Amino acid sequence: MPLLEVKDLGVRFTRREGAPVDAVQGVSFSLEAGRTLGIVGESGSGKSQTVMALLGLLAGNGRVSGTASYRGKNLLTMTEAELNRIRGDRIGMIFQDPMTSLNPFLTIERQMTETLQLHRKMPRREARRRAIETLESVRIPDAARRIGMYPHEFSGGMRQRVMIAMALLSEPEILIADEPTTALDVTVQAQIIELLRELNRERGTAIILITHDMGVVAGLCDDVMVMYAGQTVEQASAAALFAAPTHPYTLGLLNALPRLTDEDDDRPLQTIPGNPPLPGEVGAGCAFAPRCAFCSERCRESRPPLAAAEGYLDALRACHRPVAEIIEAQHA
Amino acid sequence: MNATPLANQNAATLLSVENLKVQFGVPRGGFPWSGKTTLRAVDGVSFDVRRGETVGLVGESGCGKSTLARAIVGLAPVASGSVRWLGDETVLPASTSSTTRDTSRLRRDVQMIFQDPLASLDPRMTIEQIVAEPLLTHGQNLARTDVQRRVLTMLERVGLNAQHLRRYPHEFSGGQCQRVGIARALIGEPQLVICDEPVSALDVSIQAQIVNLLRDLQRELSLSLLFVAHDLAVVKAISHRVLVMYLGRVMEFGDKRDVYRTPRHPYTRALLSAVPVPDPAVERARRHLLLRGEIASPLNPPSGCAFRTRCPDAIDACATQIPQPVTHGANATRVACIRVGHAPEEAPLANS
Numbered sequence: 001m002p003l004l005e006v007k008d009l010g011v012r013f014t015r016r017e018g019a020p021v022d023a024v025q026g027v028s029f030s031l032e033a034g035r036t037l038g039i040v041g042e043s044g045s046g047k048s049q050t051v052m053a054l055l056g057l058l059a060g061n062g063r064v065s066g067t068a069s070y071r072g073k074n075l076l077t078m079t080e081a082e083l084n085r086i087r088g089d090r091i092g093m094i095f096q097d098p099m100t101s102l103n104p105f106l107t108i109e110r111q112m113t114e115t116l117q118l119h120r121k122m123p124r125r126e127a128r129r130r131a132i133e134t135l136e137s138v139r140i141p142d143a144a145r146r147i148g149m150y151p152h153e154f155s156g157g158m159r160q161r162v163m164i165a166m167a168l169l170s171e172p173e174i175l176i177a178d179e180p181t182t183a184l185d186v187t188v189q190a191q192i193i194e195l196l197r198e199l200n201r202e203r204g205t206a207i208i209l210i211t212h213d214m215g216v217v218a219g220l221c222d223d224v225m226v227m228y229a230g231q232t233v234e235q236a237s238a239a240a241l242f243a244a245p246t247h248p249y250t251l252g253l254l255n256a257l258p259r260l261t262d263e264d265d266d267r268p269l270q271t272i273p274g275n276p277p278l279p280g281e282v283g284a285g286c287a288f289a290p291r292c293a294f295c296s297e298r299c300r301e302s303r304p305p306l307a308a309a310e311g312y313l314d315a316l317r318a319c320h321r322p323v324a325e326i327i328e329a330q331h332a
Numbered sequence: 333m334n335a336t337p338l339a340n341q342n343a344a345t346l347l348s349v350e351n352l353k354v355q356f357g358v359p360r361g362g363f364p365w366s367g368k369t370t371l372r373a374v375d376g377v378s379f380d381v382r383r384g385e386t387v388g389l390v391g392e393s394g395c396g397k398s399t400l401a402r403a404i405v406g407l408a409p410v411a412s413g414s415v416r417w418l419g420d421e422t423v424l425p426a427s428t429s430s431t432t433r434d435t436s437r438l439r440r441d442v443q444m445i446f447q448d449p450l451a452s453l454d455p456r457m458t459i460e461q462i463v464a465e466p467l468l469t470h471g472q473n474l475a476r477t478d479v480q481r482r483v484l485t486m487l488e489r490v491g492l493n494a495q496h497l498r499r500y501p502h503e504f505s506g507g508q509c510q511r512v513g514i515a516r517a518l519i520g521e522p523q524l525v526i527c528d529e530p531v532s533a534l535d536v537s538i539q540a541q542i543v544n545l546l547r548d549l550q551r552e553l554s555l556s557l558l559f560v561a562h563d564l565a566v567v568k569a570i571s572h573r574v575l576v577m578y579l580g581r582v583m584e585f586g587d588k589r590d591v592y593r594t595p596r597h598p599y600t601r602a603l604l605s606a607v608p609v610p611d612p613a614v615e616r617a618r619r620h621l622l623l624r625g626e627i628a629s630p631l632n633p634p635s636g637c638a639f640r641t642r643c644p645d646a647i648d649a650c651a652t653q654i655p656q657p658v659t660h661g662a663n664a665t666r667v668a669c670i671r672v673g674h675a676p677e678e679a680p681l682a683n684s
Contacts (some may be wrong), residue, residue, distance in 0.1 A: 043536035155626050156393075185392035185562065187623045190606035194622060212536065215608030218615040238612045257539035257568035257610055260592065265569055268544045272537035275505045291537075 001072065001171060002030035003206055009066040011046070011053045012023035021279040023049045023062075024230045026306070033224055034204040035172065038238065040220035042276055045212045046230035051176050055087045055217060056080070056166040089119045092167030096179035099159060102151040108162055109147045115169050134165045138195060159187035164195065175199070178210045193219055214313060218242060226250050229277050232306055236315035246317045249288045251330055286320070294321045294329075344418075345365070346524055346556050347404070352377045352413035353402045354396070371630050373399040375580035376413070380526060384549065386557040387483050388571030388588070390564055401526045401560050405442055415443065415460040440470045443517035447529035449509035453501040459512055460497040463487060466520040486515045490545060505533065507538035511545070518549065524556045531566060539654040541571055564607050568592055576600050579630055579638035582657060586665025596660055596667045598645045637669070645671045
């Protein structure tokens, strides 16, 4: 049984004026213990709302549908009290902006020991010792002294380490990281990615990484799910997806990236024309159709379901066009 | 080599920056009598931009790259050093020798594109007013119909059209706002455009559109660009020469091909090594050159070489002297490191 199994997840936001907006539609994935899953997409693709929905963190006007079973229990129908025993304990979360996700009025010690005192009923002294150990394990130098400091006394990379340490305190089985390195410099990003990789390898923590950076996914994730306009367009192992993307959007995304290994920089970058649709603007057909180079009449009329890609065993794709056509275009 | 023909080494120097220093006074303590200490945001930077070339300016946050860009257009206080325009006159610092006329010329010839595309457009102005404004401020006494015609031509050039003229910035996406920002920068026919992280806030698919647009415009109008960014792959795609900064100082400055293929400064090597490659086969086989810690505080920079506290190749001598830039190789790359050639050469990328 997978650790986490999400089926047909949908997130709908009601609006004071106008029709409700579907931010996420029909998202399914499963996460085995010790695996790493990357959820990739551009801003507004629904990648963050997907995990927010799992943890019951949606805004007040958001409604969730579908199921998400963690060890056989549906997270989406749990009471707040039941959910509180799981999130922050069995499922840890780290956010993009380490400054705004830490409480500026409390010392790191207060913020870290709170979790242990609450979830584990640990006495304060023991909680403090455990917090220091965890800070050391994410390589914060001089942890015993720095635990008494406030968030503003830490640099961006150190704050993100503190966030990771907080998530690790209860030794979660799943760590959800929402754009954990987006606000960081590349040399610091490399340190944080290395840290996450170690966690996964040494403690067997399963990781869901939400990012827009294909490079970060390539370095860390076993499986990848690509989202566009609230829907999954492609799902495959990282090795398969990067070697042979089967959806035109994935292909476009990979081609649009400038690379350090490009030999000929004078060639223009390949672009995806136009802009992603606004929520509520998606019609009956494929959401990517207006920007797609392979688009046909059928693509504009009916939405392709997510189905196995013919000839590519471990890949799922939502596209009407034959796989061969996309693969050929990649090598053209 | 089929490099852009305009970007040859003999092209005239448009802008030359000589030993530029920008300093800010920051309070030392929480009280008015605590006194002030000096933050050296830019600490003795020299470089030049030739006609029709793109100079990429890279470095981590806090390295002074944006401050340097802003100082060139007079938006940050220059403590010492000079900014020369077309080789003949010192235009900055403006207070000393130059007249008002000199600065206004620089203002017209040098334009800027900002990072946050929406925040850099006045929300109460229509797109037409925003794009027309530089023509009106620089007092070229154009007829109204001329202004309208030029605004429309410019908008079409950046991929917008007449329908957008009467709209307001909030009606546009980030990529479209950046197109408006580019139109506003280019309408006065500047010679140099300073782009401060112009694509960092954009999604990948939009980012490629804007990079291509800037590159096309540059070739057509033989513009020079100073392209400030932290994304090394984007800088590689657009630049001819690259300047690597760390803690207010230049670490390496040279031809793009040299800097990316044979980085000489340990910091350049570390930066390139840290960029993740979007290919699992390559990325997982690579050995990353992980740096210790983070950039030091510019309030209290290390003695000697600014990078030595994180440098894998540092020796005792690095702490005693500030390394001066020395030229290396056929393309005269300037490298500020006393350890060049001593450290084990390791290509940061498996690049055939």
